[in-house]
Amino acid sequence: MVSPKLIAKIESEEPTTRFAVLIDADNAQAAVIEGLLAEVAKFGEATVKRIYGDFTAPTSASWKKVLQKHAIKPMQQFAYTTGKNSTDSTLIIDAMDLLYTRKFDGFCLVTSDSDFTGLAMRLREEGLTVLGFGEQKTPEAFRNACHKFILTEILRPTIQPETPSQATKAVSSVPSKDAEQTVKPIEFPIRFVLEALEHSSDESGWAHLGTFGSYLTKLQPDFDSRRFGFKKLSDLVRAKTDVFATEERALPGQEQKSLYVRAKSAL
Template identity: 50%
Template sequence: MSESGNLKLAVLIDADNAQASIVEGLLAEIAKYGTAHVKRIYGDWTLPNLGAWKDTLLRHSIQPIQQFRYTKGKNATDGAMMIDAMDLLYSRNFEGFCIVSSDSDFTRLASRLRESGMTVYGFGEQKTPEPFVAACDKFVFTEVLREDASNDASRRKSGKELKHDAKLVALLRHAVDSAADDTGWASLGPVGSAIAKRSPEFDSRNYGYAKLSGLLKATQLFDLEERAVGRGAQKAIYVRDPKSASGA
Protein backbone atom coordinates (compact mmCIF):
# COMPACT_ATOMS: atom_id res chain seq x y z
CA MET A 1 0.00 0.00 0.00
CA SER A 2 1.32 3.42 -0.97
CA GLU A 3 1.50 6.22 1.56
CA SER A 4 -1.37 8.69 1.64
CA GLY A 5 -0.63 11.34 -0.96
CA ASN A 6 0.66 8.80 -3.45
CA LEU A 7 -2.29 6.44 -3.83
CA LYS A 8 -3.41 4.88 -7.09
CA LEU A 9 -6.89 6.33 -7.46
CA ALA A 10 -9.99 5.68 -9.53
CA VAL A 11 -12.12 8.79 -10.08
CA LEU A 12 -15.82 8.20 -10.77
CA ILE A 13 -18.03 11.24 -11.48
CA ASP A 14 -21.81 11.35 -11.49
CA ALA A 15 -22.49 13.93 -14.22
CA ASP A 16 -26.10 14.33 -13.07
CA ASN A 17 -24.93 15.49 -9.63
CA ALA A 18 -21.79 17.49 -10.36
CA GLN A 19 -20.94 20.66 -12.28
CA ALA A 20 -18.28 21.13 -14.93
CA SER A 21 -17.12 24.34 -13.20
CA ILE A 22 -15.48 22.35 -10.40
CA VAL A 23 -13.21 20.17 -12.55
CA GLU A 24 -10.03 22.28 -12.34
CA GLY A 25 -10.28 22.46 -8.55
CA LEU A 26 -11.42 18.85 -8.28
CA LEU A 27 -8.42 17.41 -10.09
CA ALA A 28 -6.04 19.67 -8.19
CA GLU A 29 -7.58 18.46 -4.92
CA ILE A 30 -7.37 14.81 -5.97
CA ALA A 31 -3.68 15.28 -6.81
CA LYS A 32 -3.06 15.96 -3.09
CA TYR A 33 -4.14 12.41 -2.29
CA GLY A 34 -2.65 10.46 -5.17
CA THR A 35 -2.63 9.85 -8.91
CA ALA A 36 -5.84 9.39 -10.88
CA HIS A 37 -5.14 6.29 -12.99
CA VAL A 38 -8.78 6.14 -14.10
CA LYS A 39 -11.08 9.12 -14.68
CA ARG A 40 -14.63 8.29 -15.74
CA ILE A 41 -17.82 10.30 -15.83
CA TYR A 42 -21.28 8.78 -16.14
CA GLY A 43 -24.44 10.19 -17.70
CA ASP A 44 -26.78 10.20 -20.66
CA TRP A 45 -24.72 12.22 -23.13
CA THR A 46 -27.62 12.41 -25.60
CA LEU A 47 -29.28 14.96 -23.29
CA PRO A 48 -28.55 18.71 -23.70
CA ASN A 49 -28.14 19.39 -19.97
CA LEU A 50 -24.72 17.71 -19.99
CA GLY A 51 -23.39 19.81 -22.85
CA ALA A 52 -21.25 21.97 -20.53
CA TRP A 53 -19.12 18.94 -19.73
CA LYS A 54 -17.95 18.09 -23.25
CA ASP A 55 -15.03 20.50 -23.71
CA THR A 56 -13.94 19.88 -20.13
CA LEU A 57 -13.75 16.12 -20.67
CA LEU A 58 -11.49 16.46 -23.68
CA ARG A 59 -9.21 18.94 -21.95
CA HIS A 60 -8.71 16.76 -18.87
CA SER A 61 -8.84 13.33 -20.50
CA ILE A 62 -11.91 12.19 -18.58
CA GLN A 63 -13.64 9.22 -20.19
CA PRO A 64 -17.40 9.69 -20.68
CA ILE A 65 -19.50 6.57 -20.07
CA GLN A 66 -22.85 6.58 -21.87
CA GLN A 67 -25.79 5.42 -19.79
CA PHE A 68 -29.27 5.72 -21.27
CA ARG A 69 -32.24 6.37 -19.00
CA TYR A 70 -34.25 3.24 -19.64
CA THR A 71 -37.13 4.22 -17.38
CA LYS A 72 -38.32 7.73 -16.57
CA GLY A 73 -37.59 8.68 -12.99
CA LYS A 74 -34.99 5.93 -12.51
CA ASN A 75 -31.32 6.84 -12.34
CA ALA A 76 -29.38 4.24 -14.32
CA THR A 77 -26.19 6.29 -13.93
CA ASP A 78 -25.85 5.31 -10.27
CA GLY A 79 -26.05 1.62 -11.09
CA ALA A 80 -23.44 1.90 -13.84
CA MET A 81 -21.03 3.70 -11.49
CA MET A 82 -21.49 1.09 -8.79
CA ILE A 83 -20.90 -1.82 -11.15
CA ASP A 84 -17.75 -0.20 -12.54
CA ALA A 85 -16.52 0.58 -9.03
CA MET A 86 -16.78 -3.06 -8.01
CA ASP A 87 -15.05 -4.19 -11.22
CA LEU A 88 -12.20 -1.76 -10.50
CA LEU A 89 -12.06 -2.94 -6.89
CA TYR A 90 -11.70 -6.58 -7.91
CA SER A 91 -8.98 -5.69 -10.42
CA ARG A 92 -6.77 -4.96 -7.39
CA ASN A 93 -5.05 -2.17 -9.31
CA PHE A 94 -6.20 0.65 -7.05
CA GLU A 95 -5.74 1.83 -3.49
CA GLY A 96 -8.45 4.44 -3.31
CA PHE A 97 -11.59 5.80 -4.95
CA CYS A 98 -12.87 9.31 -5.52
CA ILE A 99 -16.66 9.41 -5.78
CA VAL A 100 -17.96 12.71 -7.12
CA SER A 101 -21.68 13.09 -6.40
CA SER A 102 -24.14 14.64 -3.96
CA ASP A 103 -26.38 11.57 -4.13
CA SER A 104 -26.96 9.50 -0.99
CA ASP A 105 -27.33 6.39 -3.17
CA PHE A 106 -23.55 6.03 -3.04
CA THR A 107 -23.46 5.61 0.74
CA ARG A 108 -23.38 1.82 0.61
CA LEU A 109 -20.79 1.84 -2.17
CA ALA A 110 -18.44 4.01 -0.10
CA SER A 111 -18.90 1.73 2.90
CA ARG A 112 -18.30 -1.38 0.81
CA LEU A 113 -15.10 0.00 -0.69
CA ARG A 114 -13.78 0.91 2.76
CA GLU A 115 -14.63 -2.57 4.02
CA SER A 116 -12.27 -3.86 1.32
CA GLY A 117 -9.44 -1.66 2.54
CA MET A 118 -9.86 1.15 0.04
CA THR A 119 -9.47 4.80 0.98
CA VAL A 120 -12.58 6.67 -0.16
CA TYR A 121 -12.68 10.39 -0.93
CA GLY A 122 -16.11 11.90 -1.52
CA PHE A 123 -16.81 15.14 -3.34
CA GLY A 124 -20.22 16.79 -3.36
CA GLU A 125 -22.20 19.93 -2.63
CA GLN A 126 -23.03 20.99 0.92
CA LYS A 127 -26.53 19.58 0.42
CA THR A 128 -25.04 16.06 0.33
CA PRO A 129 -26.85 13.82 2.87
CA GLU A 130 -24.87 13.10 6.04
CA PRO A 131 -24.83 9.28 5.65
CA PHE A 132 -22.83 9.52 2.41
CA VAL A 133 -20.48 12.09 3.94
CA ALA A 134 -19.88 9.90 6.99
CA ALA A 135 -19.27 6.80 4.85
CA CYS A 136 -16.15 8.38 3.30
CA ASP A 137 -12.67 8.69 4.79
CA LYS A 138 -12.71 12.33 3.73
CA PHE A 139 -15.43 14.42 2.13
CA VAL A 140 -14.78 17.71 0.32
CA PHE A 141 -17.60 20.13 -0.39
CA THR A 142 -17.29 21.18 -4.00
CA GLU A 143 -18.24 24.81 -3.29
CA VAL A 144 -14.62 25.39 -2.23
CA LEU A 145 -13.29 23.94 -5.49
CA ARG A 146 -14.85 26.43 -7.89
CA GLU A 147 -12.51 28.85 -9.66
CA ASP A 148 -13.84 31.91 -7.81
CA ALA A 149 -13.95 30.31 -4.36
CA SER A 150 -10.50 31.54 -3.28
CA ASN A 151 -11.49 35.13 -4.02
CA ASP A 152 -14.83 35.03 -2.24
CA ALA A 153 -14.17 37.08 0.90
CA SER A 154 -17.80 36.79 1.90
CA ARG A 155 -17.26 33.13 2.76
CA ARG A 156 -14.85 33.94 5.56
CA LYS A 157 -16.31 33.61 9.04
CA SER A 158 -15.26 36.15 11.64
CA GLY A 159 -13.60 35.19 14.90
CA LYS A 160 -16.83 35.93 16.72
CA GLU A 161 -18.81 33.63 14.43
CA LEU A 162 -16.24 30.85 14.84
CA LYS A 163 -16.31 31.13 18.64
CA HIS A 164 -20.08 30.76 18.65
CA ASP A 165 -19.94 27.61 16.54
CA ALA A 166 -20.07 25.15 19.44
CA LYS A 167 -19.63 22.08 17.23
CA LEU A 168 -16.52 23.52 15.56
CA VAL A 169 -14.96 24.65 18.83
CA ALA A 170 -15.53 21.25 20.42
CA LEU A 171 -14.01 19.51 17.40
CA LEU A 172 -10.91 21.70 17.40
CA ARG A 173 -10.38 21.45 21.15
CA HIS A 174 -10.75 17.68 21.18
CA ALA A 175 -8.27 17.33 18.30
CA VAL A 176 -5.67 19.57 19.94
CA ASP A 177 -6.08 17.79 23.27
CA SER A 178 -5.77 14.32 21.72
CA ALA A 179 -2.60 15.25 19.83
CA ALA A 180 -0.94 17.26 22.63
CA ASP A 181 2.17 16.20 24.52
CA ASP A 182 2.71 16.58 28.26
CA THR A 183 3.28 20.32 27.87
CA GLY A 184 -0.07 20.80 26.13
CA TRP A 185 1.46 21.59 22.74
CA ALA A 186 0.55 19.63 19.60
CA SER A 187 2.04 19.62 16.12
CA LEU A 188 -0.45 20.81 13.53
CA GLY A 189 -0.19 17.64 11.40
CA PRO A 190 -1.52 15.25 14.06
CA VAL A 191 -4.20 17.79 14.95
CA GLY A 192 -5.43 17.71 11.37
CA SER A 193 -5.41 13.92 11.36
CA ALA A 194 -7.43 13.80 14.59
CA ILE A 195 -10.01 16.15 13.10
CA ALA A 196 -10.33 14.06 9.92
CA LYS A 197 -11.02 10.89 11.92
CA ARG A 198 -13.92 12.50 13.76
CA SER A 199 -15.30 14.66 10.96
CA PRO A 200 -14.66 13.53 7.34
CA GLU A 201 -16.29 16.69 5.94
CA PHE A 202 -14.15 19.14 7.93
CA ASP A 203 -12.24 21.59 5.77
CA SER A 204 -10.94 24.97 6.89
CA ARG A 205 -11.94 26.30 3.46
CA ASN A 206 -15.59 25.76 4.38
CA TYR A 207 -15.11 28.64 6.82
CA GLY A 208 -13.16 30.79 4.38
CA TYR A 209 -9.63 29.91 5.54
CA ALA A 210 -7.10 28.31 3.20
CA LYS A 211 -5.30 26.47 6.00
CA LEU A 212 -6.11 24.95 9.38
CA SER A 213 -3.56 27.21 11.07
CA GLY A 214 -5.42 30.29 9.79
CA LEU A 215 -8.70 28.98 11.12
CA LEU A 216 -7.24 28.16 14.53
CA LYS A 217 -5.69 31.60 14.76
CA ALA A 218 -8.95 33.29 13.74
CA THR A 219 -10.87 31.68 16.60
CA GLN A 220 -8.55 33.43 19.09
CA LEU A 221 -8.99 30.40 21.33
CA PHE A 222 -5.59 28.79 20.76
CA ASP A 223 -1.92 29.64 21.11
CA LEU A 224 0.08 29.05 17.92
CA GLU A 225 3.85 28.87 17.73
CA GLU A 226 6.22 28.31 14.82
CA ARG A 227 9.25 26.16 15.62
CA ALA A 228 12.34 25.12 13.73
CA VAL A 229 12.45 21.41 12.95
CA GLY A 230 15.79 19.61 12.99
CA ARG A 231 18.95 21.31 11.78
CA GLY A 232 17.49 22.73 8.60
CA ALA A 233 15.44 25.83 7.98
CA GLN A 234 12.19 23.88 7.88
CA LYS A 235 9.59 25.02 10.38
CA ALA A 236 6.46 23.50 11.85
CA ILE A 237 3.44 25.02 13.55
CA TYR A 238 2.45 23.93 17.05
CA VAL A 239 -0.83 24.70 18.75
CA ARG A 240 -2.03 24.72 22.37
CA ASP A 241 -5.38 25.19 24.03
CA PRO A 242 -4.74 27.60 26.95
CA LYS A 243 -7.97 26.46 28.57
CA SER A 244 -6.74 22.88 28.80
CA ALA A 245 -3.22 23.90 29.72
CA SER A 246 -4.38 26.06 32.63
CA GLY A 247 -6.39 23.16 33.97
CA ALA A 248 -3.56 20.67 33.67
Protein backbone atom coordinates (compact mmCIF):
# COMPACT_ATOMS: atom_id res chain seq x y z
CA MET A 1 0.00 0.00 0.00
CA VAL A 2 1.28 3.43 -0.98
CA SER A 3 1.91 5.78 1.92
CA PRO A 4 -0.59 8.68 2.19
CA LYS A 5 2.36 11.02 2.83
CA LEU A 6 3.96 9.94 -0.45
CA ILE A 7 0.70 10.52 -2.33
CA ALA A 8 0.35 13.98 -0.79
CA LYS A 9 3.94 14.82 -1.74
CA ILE A 10 3.42 13.73 -5.35
CA GLU A 11 0.18 15.70 -5.65
CA SER A 12 1.79 18.82 -4.21
CA GLU A 13 4.68 18.81 -6.68
CA GLU A 14 4.53 20.99 -9.76
CA PRO A 15 3.66 19.27 -13.06
CA THR A 16 6.71 17.94 -14.88
CA THR A 17 7.51 19.12 -18.39
CA ARG A 18 6.72 16.17 -20.64
CA PHE A 19 9.04 15.40 -23.56
CA ALA A 20 8.85 12.95 -26.44
CA VAL A 21 12.36 11.72 -27.24
CA LEU A 22 12.68 10.63 -30.89
CA ILE A 23 16.01 9.14 -31.99
CA ASP A 24 17.23 8.71 -35.55
CA ALA A 25 19.36 5.55 -35.23
CA ASP A 26 20.99 6.21 -38.61
CA ASN A 27 22.43 9.51 -37.36
CA ALA A 28 23.13 8.94 -33.66
CA GLN A 29 25.58 6.91 -31.58
CA ALA A 30 24.45 4.47 -28.88
CA ALA A 31 27.41 5.43 -26.68
CA VAL A 32 25.79 8.78 -25.80
CA ILE A 33 22.43 7.47 -24.63
CA GLU A 34 23.06 7.63 -20.87
CA GLY A 35 24.40 11.16 -21.01
CA LEU A 36 21.62 12.16 -23.39
CA LEU A 37 18.80 10.94 -21.15
CA ALA A 38 20.48 12.59 -18.16
CA GLU A 39 20.55 15.84 -20.13
CA VAL A 40 16.86 15.51 -21.02
CA ALA A 41 16.07 14.99 -17.32
CA LYS A 42 17.42 18.49 -16.63
CA PHE A 43 14.58 19.92 -18.72
CA GLY A 44 11.76 17.54 -17.85
CA GLU A 45 10.51 13.96 -18.10
CA ALA A 46 11.11 11.70 -21.10
CA THR A 47 7.54 10.41 -21.28
CA VAL A 48 7.98 8.76 -24.66
CA LYS A 49 11.29 7.31 -25.89
CA ARG A 50 11.37 5.93 -29.42
CA ILE A 51 14.17 5.08 -31.81
CA TYR A 52 13.81 4.66 -35.56
CA GLY A 53 15.95 2.52 -37.84
CA ASP A 54 16.53 -0.85 -39.44
CA PHE A 55 17.55 -2.99 -36.48
CA THR A 56 18.20 -6.00 -38.70
CA ALA A 57 21.22 -4.17 -40.12
CA PRO A 58 24.69 -4.72 -38.58
CA THR A 59 25.11 -0.97 -38.10
CA SER A 60 22.34 -0.98 -35.48
CA ALA A 61 23.92 -3.69 -33.31
CA SER A 62 25.19 -1.19 -30.73
CA TRP A 63 21.69 0.22 -30.26
CA LYS A 64 20.09 -3.17 -29.64
CA LYS A 65 22.27 -3.59 -26.54
CA VAL A 66 20.91 -0.47 -24.79
CA LEU A 67 17.25 -0.30 -25.82
CA GLN A 68 15.89 -2.56 -23.09
CA LYS A 69 18.08 -1.05 -20.37
CA HIS A 70 16.77 2.45 -21.02
CA ALA A 71 13.19 1.46 -21.95
CA ILE A 72 13.45 2.84 -25.48
CA LYS A 73 10.85 1.56 -27.92
CA PRO A 74 12.37 0.46 -31.26
CA MET A 75 10.40 1.46 -34.34
CA GLN A 76 11.57 -0.98 -37.00
CA GLN A 77 11.80 0.49 -40.48
CA PHE A 78 13.11 -1.73 -43.26
CA ALA A 79 15.19 -0.22 -46.04
CA TYR A 80 12.92 -1.10 -48.94
CA THR A 81 14.98 0.73 -51.56
CA THR A 82 18.73 1.26 -51.74
CA GLY A 83 19.71 4.89 -51.28
CA LYS A 84 16.36 5.93 -49.82
CA ASN A 85 15.92 6.71 -46.12
CA SER A 86 12.42 5.76 -45.01
CA THR A 87 13.41 6.21 -41.35
CA ASP A 88 13.07 10.00 -41.64
CA SER A 89 9.51 9.80 -42.94
CA THR A 90 8.41 7.42 -40.18
CA LEU A 91 9.92 9.60 -37.46
CA ILE A 92 8.28 12.74 -38.83
CA ILE A 93 4.87 11.05 -39.14
CA ASP A 94 5.10 9.76 -35.57
CA ALA A 95 6.15 13.21 -34.33
CA MET A 96 3.07 14.79 -35.88
CA ASP A 97 0.82 12.06 -34.42
CA LEU A 98 2.29 12.71 -30.97
CA LEU A 99 1.96 16.46 -31.47
CA TYR A 100 -1.78 16.23 -32.08
CA THR A 101 -2.34 14.22 -28.89
CA ARG A 102 -1.58 17.52 -27.07
CA LYS A 103 0.02 15.51 -24.27
CA PHE A 104 3.55 16.88 -24.62
CA ASP A 105 5.29 20.13 -23.73
CA GLY A 106 8.25 19.50 -25.98
CA PHE A 107 10.22 17.19 -28.24
CA CYS A 108 13.82 15.99 -28.17
CA LEU A 109 15.06 15.25 -31.68
CA VAL A 110 18.24 13.17 -31.70
CA THR A 111 19.79 13.42 -35.15
CA SER A 112 22.54 15.09 -37.14
CA ASP A 113 20.38 15.27 -40.26
CA SER A 114 19.23 18.65 -41.59
CA ASP A 115 16.14 16.94 -43.05
CA PHE A 116 14.48 17.41 -39.64
CA THR A 117 14.78 21.20 -39.75
CA GLY A 118 11.22 21.57 -41.02
CA LEU A 119 9.90 19.30 -38.27
CA ALA A 120 11.66 21.33 -35.58
CA MET A 121 10.23 24.56 -36.98
CA ARG A 122 6.72 23.08 -37.16
CA LEU A 123 6.86 21.94 -33.54
CA ARG A 124 8.02 25.39 -32.45
CA GLU A 125 5.11 26.97 -34.29
CA GLU A 126 2.83 24.93 -32.03
CA GLY A 127 4.46 26.54 -28.99
CA LEU A 128 6.39 23.43 -27.94
CA THR A 129 9.98 23.34 -26.72
CA VAL A 130 12.36 21.67 -29.15
CA LEU A 131 15.68 20.26 -27.92
CA GLY A 132 18.11 19.08 -30.57
CA PHE A 133 20.92 16.57 -30.04
CA GLY A 134 23.49 15.91 -32.72
CA GLU A 135 27.14 15.64 -33.68
CA GLN A 136 29.42 18.49 -34.68
CA LYS A 137 28.65 17.80 -38.33
CA THR A 138 25.01 18.84 -37.80
CA PRO A 139 24.15 21.72 -40.16
CA GLU A 140 23.37 25.14 -38.66
CA ALA A 141 19.87 25.06 -40.17
CA PHE A 142 18.78 22.29 -37.80
CA ARG A 143 20.72 23.70 -34.85
CA ASN A 144 19.05 27.09 -35.15
CA ALA A 145 15.61 25.55 -35.62
CA CYS A 146 15.80 24.19 -32.05
CA HIS A 147 15.37 26.16 -28.84
CA LYS A 148 18.49 24.45 -27.53
CA PHE A 149 20.99 22.30 -29.41
CA ILE A 150 23.44 20.05 -27.55
CA LEU A 151 26.45 18.35 -29.08
CA THR A 152 26.37 14.62 -28.39
CA GLU A 153 30.18 14.51 -28.26
CA ILE A 154 29.92 16.41 -24.97
CA LEU A 155 27.70 13.66 -23.58
CA ARG A 156 30.03 10.78 -24.38
CA PRO A 157 31.52 9.03 -21.31
CA THR A 158 35.18 9.77 -20.66
CA ILE A 159 37.20 6.59 -20.23
CA GLN A 160 40.43 6.98 -18.27
CA PRO A 161 43.21 4.37 -18.60
CA GLU A 162 43.61 2.28 -15.45
CA THR A 163 47.39 1.97 -15.63
CA PRO A 164 50.30 3.86 -17.26
CA SER A 165 50.93 0.89 -19.56
CA GLN A 166 47.34 1.03 -20.78
CA ALA A 167 47.71 4.75 -21.38
CA THR A 168 50.86 4.18 -23.47
CA LYS A 169 49.09 1.49 -25.44
CA ALA A 170 46.10 3.75 -26.05
CA VAL A 171 48.33 6.54 -27.37
CA SER A 172 50.33 4.29 -29.65
CA SER A 173 47.34 2.41 -31.05
CA VAL A 174 45.24 3.54 -33.96
CA PRO A 175 42.26 5.56 -32.64
CA SER A 176 38.88 3.92 -33.03
CA LYS A 177 35.83 5.56 -34.52
CA ASP A 178 34.40 6.13 -31.03
CA ALA A 179 37.64 7.72 -29.82
CA GLU A 180 37.44 10.23 -32.66
CA GLN A 181 34.00 11.32 -31.53
CA THR A 182 35.26 14.15 -29.34
CA VAL A 183 34.46 17.83 -29.25
CA LYS A 184 36.89 19.90 -31.26
CA PRO A 185 38.15 22.86 -29.21
CA ILE A 186 36.84 26.21 -30.37
CA GLU A 187 37.88 29.74 -29.58
CA PHE A 188 35.87 31.47 -26.87
CA PRO A 189 33.52 33.92 -28.69
CA ILE A 190 34.24 36.83 -26.38
CA ARG A 191 32.69 39.54 -28.56
CA PHE A 192 29.43 37.61 -29.03
CA VAL A 193 29.20 36.78 -25.32
CA LEU A 194 29.78 40.38 -24.22
CA GLU A 195 27.21 41.68 -26.68
CA ALA A 196 24.70 39.17 -25.32
CA LEU A 197 25.56 40.26 -21.78
CA GLU A 198 25.01 43.90 -22.69
CA HIS A 199 21.53 43.17 -24.03
CA SER A 200 20.53 41.07 -21.01
CA SER A 201 21.83 43.45 -18.31
CA ASP A 202 20.00 46.18 -16.43
CA GLU A 203 20.84 49.91 -16.36
CA SER A 204 23.69 49.32 -13.92
CA GLY A 205 25.30 46.78 -16.26
CA TRP A 206 24.54 43.73 -14.10
CA ALA A 207 22.62 40.71 -15.41
CA HIS A 208 21.13 37.77 -13.55
CA LEU A 209 23.01 34.64 -14.63
CA GLY A 210 19.77 32.88 -15.61
CA THR A 211 18.68 35.79 -17.81
CA PHE A 212 22.12 35.96 -19.38
CA GLY A 213 22.15 32.22 -20.09
CA SER A 214 18.67 32.29 -21.63
CA TYR A 215 19.64 35.16 -23.91
CA LEU A 216 22.78 33.34 -25.05
CA THR A 217 20.73 30.29 -26.00
CA LYS A 218 18.14 32.37 -27.85
CA LEU A 219 20.85 33.97 -29.96
CA GLN A 220 22.90 30.79 -30.44
CA PRO A 221 21.04 27.55 -29.60
CA ASP A 222 24.23 25.48 -29.60
CA PHE A 223 26.07 27.68 -27.10
CA ASP A 224 27.31 25.41 -24.31
CA SER A 225 29.86 26.22 -21.60
CA ARG A 226 31.07 22.60 -21.75
CA ARG A 227 32.57 23.30 -25.17
CA PHE A 228 35.01 25.64 -23.43
CA GLY A 229 35.89 23.25 -20.61
CA PHE A 230 33.35 24.39 -17.98
CA LYS A 231 30.56 22.25 -16.62
CA LYS A 232 28.24 25.21 -15.98
CA LEU A 233 27.88 28.78 -17.19
CA SER A 234 28.46 29.92 -13.60
CA ASP A 235 31.84 28.14 -13.61
CA LEU A 236 32.75 29.85 -16.88
CA VAL A 237 31.98 33.41 -15.75
CA ARG A 238 33.72 32.88 -12.40
CA ALA A 239 36.84 31.50 -14.09
CA LYS A 240 37.20 34.21 -16.74
CA THR A 241 38.06 36.99 -14.33
CA ASP A 242 39.62 39.04 -17.11
CA VAL A 243 36.24 39.21 -18.87
CA PHE A 244 33.55 39.08 -16.16
CA ALA A 245 32.88 40.45 -12.71
CA THR A 246 30.52 38.39 -10.57
CA GLU A 247 28.46 39.09 -7.48
CA GLU A 248 26.22 36.93 -5.31
CA ARG A 249 23.06 38.59 -4.06
CA ALA A 250 20.53 37.53 -1.47
CA LEU A 251 17.05 38.09 -2.88
CA PRO A 252 13.99 38.84 -0.70
CA GLY A 253 12.17 35.71 0.40
CA GLN A 254 14.90 33.36 -0.85
CA GLU A 255 17.51 31.56 1.21
CA GLN A 256 19.77 30.76 -1.73
CA LYS A 257 21.82 33.57 -3.23
CA SER A 258 21.65 34.42 -6.93
CA LEU A 259 24.65 35.04 -9.13
CA TYR A 260 24.91 38.28 -11.12
CA VAL A 261 27.48 39.06 -13.79
CA ARG A 262 28.69 42.10 -15.70
CA ALA A 263 31.45 42.84 -18.18
CA LYS A 264 34.70 43.80 -16.49
CA SER A 265 35.75 46.09 -19.32
CA ALA A 266 34.52 47.02 -22.78
CA LEU A 267 36.29 45.69 -25.83
